[in-house]
Amino acid sequence: MVKRGYEMASNKRYGIIFLFCLQEYDLMKNYSKPKHFISQHHSQPPIPKGFVTPEKTREHAVMLANRIRKRFRHLSRKFKREGIDCFRLYDWDIKEVRAVVDWYAGHIVVAEYIRLQTGPEYLPHIARAAAEALNIPLRNIHLRRRQTKTQDGPRYKKLASKGKRFQVRERDLYFWVNLDDFLDTGLFSDHRDTRMIVRQMSKGKDFLNLFSYTGSFTCAAAAGGACSTVTVDRSEMYTQWAKDNLSLNGLSGPQHHFVQSDAGKFLEQISRQGKRFALALVDPPSFFQDKQENKAFDINRDHPALIRDVLKVMARGGVLLFSTNHQRFEPQLEGLPVKDLTELTPDTIPEDYRNRQVHRCWRMTVI
Numbered sequence: 439m440v441k442r443g444y445e446m447a448s449n450k451r452y453g454i455i456f457l458f459c460l461q462e463y464d465l466m467k468n469y470s471k472p473k474h475f476i477s478q479h480h481s482q483p484p485i486p487k488g489f490v491t492p493e494k495t496r497e498h499a500v501m502l503a504n505r506i507r508k509r510f511r512h513l514s515r516k517f518k519r520e521g522i523d524c525f526r527l528y529d530w531d532i533k534e535v536r537a538v539v540d541w542y543a544g545h546i547v548v549a550e551y552i553r554l555q556t557g558p559e560y561l562p563h564i565a566r567a568a569a570e571a572l573n574i575p576l577r578n579i580h581l582r583r584r585q586t587k588t589q590d591g592p593r594y595k596k597l598a599s600k601g602k603r604f605q606v607r608e609r610d611l612y613f614w615v616n617l618d619d620f621l622d623t624g625l626f627s628d629h630r631d632t633r634m635i636v637r638q639m640s641k642g643k644d645f646l647n648l649f650s651y652t653g654s655f656t657c658a659a660a661a662g663g664a665c666s667t668v669t670v671d672r673s674e675m676y677t678q679w680a681k682d683n684l685s686l687n688g689l690s691g692p693q694h695h696f697v698q699s700d701a702g703k704f705l706e707q708i709s710r711q712g713k714r715f716a717l718a719l720v721d722p723p724s725f726f727q728d729k730q731e732n733k734a735f736d737i738n739r740d741h742p743a744l745i746r747d748v749l750k751v752m753a754r755g756g757v758l759l760f761s762t763n764h765q766r767f768e769p770q771l772e773g774l775p776v777k778d779l780t781e782l783t784p785d786t787i788p789e790d791y792r793n794r795q796v797h798r799c800w801r802m803t804v805i
């Protein structure tokens with residue numbers, strides 16, 4: 439493990455970007471104190487500049503633990519009152535500690551933004567410090583290594599097959615989450631307040647949830663009294679997960695439809711059929727590829743065309759909410775056949791997110 443850490447840390451010279459495999463649990467179990475994972479063997483390549491030494495790792499762990507303890511005291515009280523089980527505890531608040539920590543009902547997901555300067559023991563070490571600060575058992579730690587650059591790739595792929603899922607609460611709704619098997623857990627907490635907005639707008643509306651993932655917006659719309667919902671995602675697994683979420687809330691019914699399809703193909707089909715929606719939530723990934731069609735979607739390049747296609751399946755006066763979590767999003771929203779175009783972002787980012795642009799979100803009305 440010591441050697442592996444060093445090899446990974448020094449692979450810059452081969453130009454390789456790593457997504458580290460997540461076999462961390464053994465590491466966590468065997469972990470005690472940071473070892474000297476910087477080997478000085480002369481045949482090995484040089485240590486990357488700014489390498490985080492074991493001593494620095496210990497300092498980072500203490501800083502993280504102190505920050506988390508304080509944040510938890512403040513946030514847990516507030517969220518408990520609101521019936522919210524999942525929230526962000528640490529959002530890369532300290533420059534040197536490049537991580538996020540999310541609380542899921544007594545579990546923590548600790549994600550490090552990977553870099554060459556930290557070895558494989560860094561993440562387990564800071565995660566352990568976080569767990570100790572919160573008084574939770576080590577088995578409730580879930581580790582992730584994330585890349586800062588968004589790219590199509592492993593984002594929606596499976597990381598493990600533990601298959602363990604459990605229910606979490608968000609106000610009066612419940613959702614299934616899986617903290618081990620995928621990069622994302624099944625619930626994006628940064629959209630907690632956007633879900634409230636959808637819920638408040640959905641009464642008596644035909645609602646479209648495009649790129650629906652696990653259907654949390656569908657649950658919000660159904661709970662808000664949407665007269666019908668259509669939930670569209672190309673993944674079979676997420677479509678099933680969305681059905682499970684709706685059923686978990688006792689909201690299933692024949693008015694709620696699930697379509698496992700490419701979004702573009704779905705829009706083409708619906709446009710031909712003449713069905714029109716009064717409310718839509720469109721939250722595409724930053725990039726995706728359609729291998730069959732040999733096409734790629736890049737949100738910066740393609741969002742105007744996507745929004746135009748969605749507008750074609752919306753009723754006049756209907757409201758479209760468009761969201762993205764691309765961190766370098768460049769909106770091109772002028773000239774769309776809409777009115778009252780408003781950026782909602784300041785209202786949709788919850789208090790627990792220090793990154794005030796973790797996503798960006800717009801509302802527009804169809805003319």
Ligand SMILES: C[S@@+](CC[C@H](N)C(=O)[O-])C[C@H]1O[C@@H](n2cnc3c(N)ncnc32)[C@H](O)[C@@H]1O
Nearest residue numbers: 626649650651671672673700701721722723726
């Ligand atoms: C950013 S997530 C959406 C998050 C969701 N709105 C939420 O807050 O829970 C993007 C989703 O788009 C789906 N997706 C990717 N490419 C797609 C495509 N071509 N057509 C439809 N869905 C696609 C992925 O499976 C994933 O579930």
